[in-house]
Amino acid sequence: MSTTIDDExxxxxxxxxxxxxxxxxxxxxxxxxxxxxxxxxxxxxGLVDAISLYALFILVSxxxxxxxxxVAVVTIAVNWIYFSRRRLPSKYLxxxxxFLVVFQxxxxxxxxxxxxxxxxxxxxxxxxxxxxxxxxxxxxxVEDSPTYPVTVVDQLGTLGLLVTDPDGDAFVGxxxxxxxxxxxxxxxxxxxxxxxxxxxxxxxxxARTDEITELAVPFSDDPNDGALRTPDGSSAYxxxxxxxxxxxxxxxxxxDTGTVYSDIGTGAFTAPDGEELLPGWQITVGFDNFVRxxxxxxxxxxxxxxxxxxxAFAIISVASTFFLGLFxxxxxxxxxxxxxxxxxxxxxxxxxxxxxxxxxxxxxxxxESFGFINQVIFGGASIPWxxxxxxxxxxxxxxxxxxxxxxxxxxxxxxxxxxxxxxxxAATVDGxxxxxxxxxxxxxxxxxxxxxxxxxxxxxxxxxxxxIYMLTDGGPRDSDAPIPVGxxxxxxxxxxxxAFTGQARDYGLASAYSIIIFIVVAVISIxxxxxxxxxxxxx
Amino acid sequence: MRVNKKSLLAAGAVxxxxxxxxxxxxxxxxxxxxxxxxxxxxxxxxxxxxxxxxKGAASAYTDKTGVEVELVGKDVADIKDDFIQxxxxxxxxxxxxxxxxxxxxLSTNGVVxxxxxxxxxxxxLPVAIAASTYEGTTYMLPYAVENIAVLRNxxxxxxxxxxxxxxxxxxxxxxxxxxxxxxxxxxxxxxHLYPFQTAFGAPVFGxxxxxxxxxxxxxxxxxxxxFATWLGGQGKNGTGVFNTDIDGEIAKQxxxxxxxxxxxxxxxxxxxxxxxxxxxxxxxxxxxxxxxxQPFAGVKGFFISSESKNQVAANDFLxxxxxxxxxxxxxxEAGNILPALSAAADTASSDPIIxxxxxxxxxxxxxxxxxxxxxxxxYWGIAEADIINGADPVATWQKLAADVQxxxxxx
Numbered sequence: 001m002s003t004t005i006d007d008e009x010x011x012x013x014x015x016x017x018x019x020x021x022x023x024x025x026x027x028x029x030x031x032x033x034x035x036x037x038x039x040x041x042x043x044x045x046g047l048v049d050a051i052s053l054y055a056l057f058i059l060v061s062x063x064x065x066x067x068x069x070x071v072a073v074v075t076i077a078v079n080w081i082y083f084s085r086r087r088l089p090s091k092y093l094x095x096x097x098x099f100l101v102v103f104q105x106x107x108x109x110x111x112x113x114x115x116x117x118x119x120x121x122x123x124x125x126x127x128x129x130x131x132x133x134x135x136x137x138x139x140x141x142v143e144d145s146p147t148y149p150v151t152v153v154d155q156l157g158t159l160g161l162l163v164t165d166p167d168g169d170a171f172v173g174x175x176x177x178x179x180x181x182x183x184x185x186x187x188x189x190x191x192x193x194x195x196x197x198x199x200x201x202x203x204x205x206x207a208r209t210d211e212i213t214e215l216a217v218p219f220s221d222d223p224n225d226g227a228l229r230t231p232d233g234s235s236a237y238x239x240x241x242x243x244x245x246x247x248x249x250x251x252x253x254x255x256d257t258g259t260v261y262s263d264i265g266t267g268a269f270t271a272p273d274g275e276e277l278l279p280g281w282q283i284t285v286g287f288d289n290f291v292r293x294x295x296x297x298x299x300x301x302x303x304x305x306x307x308x309x310x311x312a313f314a315i316i317s318v319a320s321t322f323f324l325g326l327f328x329x330x331x332x333x334x335x336x337x338x339x340x341x342x343x344x345x346x347x348x349x350x351x352x353x354x355x356x357x358x359x360x361x362x363x364x365x366x367x368e369s370f371g372f373i374n375q376v377i378f379g380g381a382s383i384p385w386x387x388x389x390x391x392x393x394x395x396x397x398x399x400x401x402x403x404x405x406x407x408x409x410x411x412x413x414x415x416x417x418x419x420x421x422x423x424x425x426a427a428t429v430d431g432x433x434x435x436x437x438x439x440x441x442x443x444x445x446x447x448x449x450x451x452x453x454x455x456x457x458x459x460x461x462x463x464x465x466x467x468i469y470m471l472t473d474g475g476p477r478d479s480d481a482p483i484p485v486g487x488x489x490x491x492x493x494x495x496x497x498x499a500f501t502g503q504a505r506d507y508g509l510a511s512a513y514s515i516i517i518f519i520v521v522a523v524i525s526i527x528x529x530x531x532x533x534x535x536x537x538x539x
Numbered sequence: 540m541r542v543n544k545k546s547l548l549a550a551g552a553v554x555x556x557x558x559x560x561x562x563x564x565x566x567x568x569x570x571x572x573x574x575x576x577x578x579x580x581x582x583x584x585x586x587x588x589x590x591x592x593x594k595g596a597a598s599a600y601t602d603k604t605g606v607e608v609e610l611v612g613k614d615v616a617d618i619k620d621d622f623i624q625x626x627x628x629x630x631x632x633x634x635x636x637x638x639x640x641x642x643x644x645l646s647t648n649g650v651v652x653x654x655x656x657x658x659x660x661x662x663x664l665p666v667a668i669a670a671s672t673y674e675g676t677t678y679m680l681p682y683a684v685e686n687i688a689v690l691r692n693x694x695x696x697x698x699x700x701x702x703x704x705x706x707x708x709x710x711x712x713x714x715x716x717x718x719x720x721x722x723x724x725x726x727x728x729x730x731h732l733y734p735f736q737t738a739f740g741a742p743v744f745g746x747x748x749x750x751x752x753x754x755x756x757x758x759x760x761x762x763x764x765x766f767a768t769w770l771g772g773q774g775k776n777g778t779g780v781f782n783t784d785i786d787g788e789i790a791k792q793x794x795x796x797x798x799x800x801x802x803x804x805x806x807x808x809x810x811x812x813x814x815x816x817x818x819x820x821x822x823x824x825x826x827x828x829x830x831x832x833q834p835f836a837g838v839k840g841f842f843i844s845s846e847s848k849n850q851v852a853a854n855d856f857l858x859x860x861x862x863x864x865x866x867x868x869x870x871x872e873a874g875n876i877l878p879a880l881s882a883a884a885d886t887a888s889s890d891p892i893i894x895x896x897x898x899x900x901x902x903x904x905x906x907x908x909x910x911x912x913x914x915x916x917x918y919w920g921i922a923e924a925d926i927i928n929g930a931d932p933v934a935t936w937q938k939l940a941a942d943v944q945x946x947x948x949x950x
Binding site: 062121122124125126129130132133134136137139140141147202203205206209210212213230231232233234235237278279298364367368369370386387472473475476477479482483484501504505 | 579604605606623624626627630644646647648649650652653654655657658674675676725726782783784785786788789845846848849850851852854855858859910913917918921922925928935938942945946949
């Protein structure tokens with residue numbers, strides 16, 4: 001960027017720069033080798049503009065006007081900010097704000113919105129879509145009715161079907177007029193043209209797809225005979241509809257049973273006895289999902305112990321990884337030790353392997369009959385590492401310890417090295433024993449630096465989906481629970497199972513859960529950060 | 540100041556050049572994935588491995604009708620969810636490849652349009668047509684049928700086994716401690732155990748003329764209890780034939796190493812066995828009773844989006860093009876599973892492996908696609924795993940039936 005010191009001065013002082021200041025800015029610009037920076041700036045902005053323009057093309061051609069407008073406004077704002085000689089704070093803040101809005105605020109707001117809807121299996125479209133889908137699937141081909149070869153014909157803009165019946169006679173009909181026999185030209189066994197009508201070529205048929213999909217030629221004057229419809233423009237079949245939609249009343253009637261399904265505000269057509277016709281449509285349901293998350297007996301019963309285990313898992317994981325990391329950091333920080341560098345590399349290795357992979361490998365090693373641990377280390381013992389409820393919990397903690405301690409080791413090492421040696425010397429001179437030095441001086445100083453990271457680590461482990469999913473998938477399953485929840489499931493994996501496994505998805509409920517989890521983590525983090533402030537007063 | 544004027548000009552130039560360049564790129568890019576397809580282009584989502592097999596049919600269709608067919612390779616794992624989410628927004632494809640057990644979910648979400656196969660329905664294998672039908676309406680054009688069978692290491696055991704006990708006896712006579720392997724895992728694997736369950740006369744749902752009847756849960760009938768008792772006897776506290784520690788990889792390794800001579804699995808694993816130099820024969824699933832052991836059939840096919848603006852072309856393309864023998868054979872060669880069209884299936888059966896799976900498939904029953912099946916899967920495997928690991932078979936099985944019934948009623 002070609003910003004100069006002058007910009008900072010200018011942004012600090014709202015008055016217009018004086019003539020001398022501007023001259024000075026010009027000299028500074030020329031002197032700062034600004035051409036290179038200017039080129040980089042131009043390239044970067046050009047790239048941003050090019051991407052925005054590309055996005056605009058796509059958005060406009062897809063008819064996404066709102067998003068296109070937002071992209072345009074943001075792009076113009078970005079150009080204005082970076083070509084301006086002032087607005088230094090904006091120059092620093094803009095990229096961060098854009099990313100914050102795109103990746104955090106939008107996701108949060110959208111999740112929040114979904115949490116108040118019934119979005120999920122059977123409720124993922126609009127009411128119009130639900131109606132048209134119901135009507136389409138209610139069409140039933142009349143039993144043992146033949147296939148009718150048809151030609152699509154046009155008369156003054158009205159589409160009709162030229163139908164050849166199995167006896168070889170030709171009929172023509174439209175949406176309004178039932179089939180009537182006509183004299184037609186035949187091509188082989190199929191009637192292809194008739195006087196007074198224009199025969200449509202396949203390309204014309206495709207161009208008028210919408211009209212042809214709507215085309216239902218009554219078979220006779222008796223509506224119970226159904227209508228001929230053609231799905232592909234060349235063959236027609238006789239259908240009767242089992243459902244009737246009354247647009248004025250907003251109800252759907254089952255022709256066979258006479259049951260009336262009406263829209264009672266639940267997002268689906270519902271019969272008086274509560275039976276729903278699916279698909280339904282998406283509606284907002286207020287706090288229903290939140291209420292259901294805590295009151296539905298099927299969900300609430302496992303929720304209690306899953307929550308307890310989630311806290312236990314997160315707290316023990318943070319504590320165990322921290323103390324192991326700290327212990328190793330202290331050991332490897334001892335000057336008397338030889339080859340520390342190599343040991344440190346070994347210690348950091350688990351950190352270098354993707355945690356997905358590690359968890360899967362551990363799952364294999366912990367297999368009761370065939371796993372490496374039982375077969376080789378314990379000489380063929382059958383220890384139920386992953387199949388006993390308590391052992392599985394222990395296994396999860398062990399694996400998470402293995403995955404997590406290198407991180408703690410690294411940060412503790414850094415923090416330890418930043419504690420001045422003279423503090424320790426002073427304490428030793430005062431006659432303090434090593435344990436006392438560690439407990440009363442080093443640990444508190446260390447915690448000042450590390451505490452925020454421990455809180456972040458707690459938040460991470462609270463939602464540590466990967467380890468649970470890859471290692472035990474929440475198992476062993478609790479066969480008494482009414483939902484497929486297991487003894488090592490934490491909240492986030494339980495939410496995943498409730499909302500996304502099986503054939504019924506419930507995005508609304510999942511969003512409600514994730515908001516609840518978010519609130520829990522946020523509250524704990526705020527309280528914890530408040531308390532760490534008292535640590536800082538140590539200094 | 541002078542510098543800034545220049546920079547504005549330069550920026551303008553950059554923007555204009557970029558615009559022109561991108562405009563020319565994007566001109567040829569219309570109708571790409573995620574866009575509403577305009578009339579004249581059919582967008583088809585295809586399993587990435589089968590894109591090449593579809594190209595011939597697509598270009599032949601374009602030559603004949605002038606309708607462009609755009610094939611979009613998709614990761615199999617994402618197709619269903621993407622389809623369900625994108626169709627209501629009007630942006631999904633016109634046609635997607637899929638499997639018949641998605642049918643209940645797709646239909647409940649209203650994202651698929653019915654397909655009329657007309658008289659050509661008789662040209663398909665009956666199981667393929669049954670699987671493509673949901674509540675009396677056909678929604679899928681089937682192209683392949685898939686079922687599990689027993690892979691036998693013919694070098695170790697030259698003769699097919701007459702029944703389940705015979706299979707174990709033959710393997711033990713050949714000196715194998717674990718003659719038969721089948722994929723299980725901590726949460727069981729009911730799909731692979733289903734042939735044995737059906738041999739005891741315990742289907743999951745009864746059926747009516749519309750297909751499977753979700754109101755008629757057959758799981759907990761007397762046959763189911765007999766099956767559970769038998770399963771318990773073959774588990775941890777019995778013969779040990781079934782073991783929940785054997786997952787897919789362990790079963791595969793045992794067969795490839797020759798420590799197991801029989802492997803109950805699907806056609807997707809045959810390649811690995813042949814590559815490992817095993818002399819593979821395909822046998823029917825040996826039944827533990829006098830009745831045949833019927834595996835589930837999985838049928839693969841194509842669905843039309845209910846929001847497609849090209850319904851006519853989509854129907855024409857599927858029924859009149861993808862339903863032809865040539866295309867079905869091309870798809871067969873890409874995936875090596877039995878074509879759904881009878882004529883193509885006969886041609887493909889010249890391969891002994893395919894013939895073997897086809898013979899087993901004659902007994903197969905379509906896997907229920909009704910949404911209630913979701914409630915069954917949730918509890919089924921875990922109950923079977925418990926029984927294998929020594930839980931009381933009859934009590935566990937009855938609890939399974941009760942749990943499933945409660946879940947269906949609840950939801």
